[in-house]
Amino acid sequence: MNLKQSLALVLCIIALPAGAVDITGAGASFPFPLYSKWAEAYKAETGVKVNYQSIGSSGGLKQIKEKTVNFAASDYPLKYEELQSEGLVQFPAIIGGVVPIINVAGIQPGQLRLTGPVLAEIFMGQILRWDDVQIQELNPNLKFPKELITVVHRADGSGTTAIFVDYLSKISPSWKAKVGSGPTVKWPAVSSIGGKGNEGVTATVARIKNTIGYAEYAYVKKNNLGYTLMMNASGNYVAPSDKSFTAASTGTDWTKFPGMATFITNALGEKAWPITAASFVLLYKNADDPAASAEVMRFFDFGFRQGQDIARNLEYVPLPSSTFEFIRRSVWTQVQ
Numbered sequence: 005m006n007l008k009q010s011l012a013l014v015l016c017i018i019a020l021p022a023g024a025v026d027i028t029g030a031g032a033s034f035p036f037p038l039y040s041k042w043a044e045a046y047k048a049e050t051g052v053k054v055n056y057q058s059i060g061s062s063g064g065l066k067q068i069k070e071k072t073v074n075f076a077a078s079d080y081p082l083k084y085e086e087l088q089s090e091g092l093v094q095f096p097a098i099i100g101g102v103v104p105i106i107n108v109a110g111i112q113p114g115q116l117r118l119t120g121p122v123l124a125e126i127f128m129g130q131i132l133r134w135d136d137v138q139i140q141e142l143n144p145n146l147k148f149p150k151e152l153i154t155v156v157h158r159a160d161g162s163g164t165t166a167i168f169v170d171y172l173s174k175i176s177p178s179w180k181a182k183v184g185s186g187p188t189v190k191w192p193a194v195s196s197i198g199g200k201g202n203e204g205v206t207a208t209v210a211r212i213k214n215t216i217g218y219a220e221y222a223y224v225k226k227n228n229l230g231y232t233l234m235m236n237a238s239g240n241y242v243a244p245s246d247k248s249f250t251a252a253s254t255g256t257d258w259t260k261f262p263g264m265a266t267f268i269t270n271a272l273g274e275k276a277w278p279i280t281a282a283s284f285v286l287l288y289k290n291a292d293d294p295a296a297s298a299e300v301m302r303f304f305d306f307g308f309r310q311g312q313d314i315a316r317n318l319e320y321v322p323l324p325s326s327t328f329e330f331i332r333r334s335v336w337t338q339v340q
Contacts, residue, residue: 025052025295025296025298025299026052026053026054026055026299027052027053027054027055027074027075027296027299027300027303028054028055028056028057028073028074029054029055029056029057029064029073029074029075029076029077029285029300030056030057030058030059030063030064030067030068030072030073030076030077031057031058031059031060031061031063031064031065031067031068031076031077031078031163032058032060032061032064032077032078032079032162032163032164032283033058033059033060033162033164033201033202033203033220034061034077034079034100034102034163034164034167034202034220034281034283035077035079035097035098035100035220035283035320036056036058036202037220037222037223037226037318038098038222038307038311038314038315038318038320039054039056039077039307040056041311041314041318042054042303042306042307042311042314043055043056043303045306045310045311045314046303046306046307049306049310050302050306052299052302052303054303056077057073058201058202058203059160059201060158060160060161060162060163060187060200060201061077061078061079061080061161061162061163061164061166061187062080062160062161062162062187062188063160063161064076064077064078064286065078065080065082065286068092068286068288069090071288071291071292074287074291074293074296074297074299074300075285075286075287075297075300076285076286077097077283077284077285077286078163078283078284078286079162079163079164079166079167079281079282079283079284080162080163080166080167080186080187081094081096081263081264081265081266081267081282081284082094082263082265082284082286083262083263083265084262084263084265087263087265087286091288091289091290092286092287092288092289093263093286093287093288093289093335093336093338093339094263094264094265094284094285094286094335095264095284095285095331095335095336096258096264096282096283096284096285096323096327096331097282097283097284097285097304097307097308097323098282098283098315098320098321098322098323099249099250099253099268099280099281099282099283099320099321099322099323100220100221100222100249100280100281100283100319100320100321101220101221101244101248101249101252101277101279101280101281101319102164102167102168102171102218102219102220102221102279102280102281103218103219103220103221103224103231103232103244103279104118104123104216104217104218104231104232104234104279105205105206105209105216105217105218105219105224105229105230105231105232106209106215106216106217106229106230106231106232107209107210107212107213107214107215107229107230108134108148108149108213108214108230109149109213109214110146110147110149111146111148111230112230113228113229113230113231114231114232114233114243115143115146115233116139116143116146116230116232116233117142117143117232117233117234117235117241118139118142118232118233118234118235119142119234119235120171120172120174120175120176120234120235120270120278121175121176122138122139122142123172123175123232123234124172124175124176124178124179125138125176125178126153126155126193126216127155127157127172127179127191127192127193127216128178128179128182128183128192128193129155129192129193129194129195129196131153132152132153132195133150133151133152133153134148134149134150134151134153134214135148135149135150135151149214151213151214152195152214153193153195153214153215153216154195154196154197154212154214154215154216155191155193155195155196155197155215155216155217156196156197156198156199156205156208156209156212156215156216156217157191157196157197157198157199157205157217157218158198158199158200158201158204158205159198159199159200159204160200160201161187161188162187162188162201163187163283164202164218164219164220165186165187165188165189165218166185166186166187166267167267167269167279167281168218168279169183169184169185169186169189170185170267170269170281171269171270171278171279172185173185174269174270175270175278197212197215199217202219202220202223203223205217205218205219206219206223206224206227206229207227209229210227210229218279221244221245221249221319222318222319222320224244225318225319231243231244234277234278234279235278236270236273236274236275236276236277236278237270237271237272237273237276237278238272238273238274238276240274240275242275242276242277242278243277244277244319245277245319246316246319246320246321247275248275248276248277248280249277249280249319249320249321250321251273251274251275251276251277252268252271252273252276252277252278252280253268253271253280253282253321254273255271255272255273256268256271258327258330259327259330259334264284264331264335265284267281268280268281268282269281285300285304287300287301287339288339289338289339289340290340291339291340294340297339298339301336301339305332308322308323308328309328
C-alpha cells in the first residue's frame with residue numbers, strides 16, 4: 005500500500021460514523037483537563053465513551069507498553085529509536101505551559117518575578133528563604149517573609165517534571181550537571197514535599213504556606229493559585245497565558261523531528277513563555293484492537309477540528325492546521 009492509498013484509508017476510517025467502541029487512555033496529567041472536556045463533547049456527539057486516566061506520563065507509557073490501554077499520553081516524548089523498537093507512533097496533541105506556583109502571604113498572582121537561574125537555585129535548595137537577597141533584588145517593591153522555602157515537586161514519573169527540568173537544564177549549567185533532566189530526578193532541596201500528579205502538587209501548594217511548586221497552567225487557573233512571572237530568553241518578564249504559549253511554539257516545525265519528538269522550552273520570542281511544551285499521544289502501529297485505534301484517531305480528529313474553543317478556554321494552544329494535517333498524512337497512515 006503506497007502513501008496515497010494509506011492516507012485515503014485513514015481519511016475513510018475517520019470519516020466513517022463512529023461505532024459503539026469505547027476507548028481507554030492513560031498518562032499525563034498535563035492534558036487531563038482538556039481531554040476530559042473533549043471526552044464529554046465527543047460522547048455527546050457520538051455516544052462513544054473515552055475513559056482517560058490521569059496517572060502521570062510514566063504510568064501511561066507503562067500501560068501502553070503492557071497493552072492495557074488503547075492510547076497513552078506523555079509530555080515526555082519518546083525518541084524515534086524507541087518508537088520504532090516498540091512499534092509505536094507518536095504525535096503532539098496540544099500545547100500548554102508549566103508554571104511556577106507559590107503560596108506566600110502578601111504576594112498576589114503575577115507579582116513575583118523570577119529568572120531561570122534563580123528558580124533553579126530555589127529548587128536546588130541553594131536559595132533557602134523567601135527574603136533571600138537574590139529574590140529581593142528582582143522584586144524590590146515586594147515584602148517577603150523571613151521564612152524557609154518549601155519546594156513541592158512531583159512524586160511520580162512525570163512529563164510535567166520532564167518539561168520543567170528540561171528548562172532548568174537549559175538555563176542553569178549547575179542544575180544540568182548536578183540534577184539533570186527526565187521524568188524523574190533526585191530533588192536536591194532539603195525542605196521539599198512530593199505530590200502525585202498536577203492535582204497533588206497544586207493541592208499541596210494551596211494547603212501549605214511558603215511553598216513553591218510547578219504545574220500545568222489549567223490547574224493554576226482552576227485553583228486560583230499564585231504564580232510567578234518569568235524572564236524569557238529575550239530578557240523580558242512574561243506571564244503565562246495562551247498568547248505567551250503561542251508565542252513560544254509558533255516557530256516549531258514538528259515535521260523536522262523524527263517521531264515529532266522535541267521540547268520547546270526556553271524558546272526565543274519577545275512574548276514567549278519559557279516553560280512551554282506539547283503533550284504527546286502514543287498509539288500502536290498494529291494494535292490488538294484495530295477498531296479501538298481507529299476510534300482513538302476519530303477522537304483526536306474531533307478534538308483537533310471541533311475542540312479548539314474548548315482548548316482555548318482552558319488556556320491551551322491548539323495545534324496549527326498544518327501540523328494537524330501532517331499528523332493525519334504522515335503519522336496516522338502508519339496505524340493499521
